[in-house]
Amino acid sequence: MKKLEAMVTSPPDRENVVFEVWCENQQVAEVSKEPGQDYKIELYAAPEGGAWHLDLNEFKSMLEDAVKALADP
Numbered sequence: 001m002k003k004l005e006a007m008v009t010s011p012p013d014r015e016n017v018v019f020e021v022w023c024e025n026q027q028v029a030e031v032s033k034e035p036g037q038d039y040k041i042e043l044y045a046a047p048e049g050g051a052w053h054l055d056l057n058e059f060k061s062m063l064e065d066a067v068k069a070l071a072d073p
Helices: 056-070
Strands: 004-009 018-023 026-032 040-043
Antiparallel strands (some): 004 018
C-alpha cells in the first residue's frame, strides 16, 4: 500500500486552515473545521474511477492528527 502524507494548507475560500491527506500526487481527503461548525471531511475519488486502497490504521491516525491540528487553541 502507498504511504499517506498530510499537509495543513490555507485555501482562499476557507476562513480557517484545512488538513489535506495525500497519497502520492493525489488528494484523498480534506478535513476542515470552520467557526461555529463541527469537523467535516471531504473524500475525493480515486484516479481513473478506481478505488482507494489504504491502510485503515494509517488513515485513522491521519484523521486523528487532523483533529489535533485543527482544534481550537
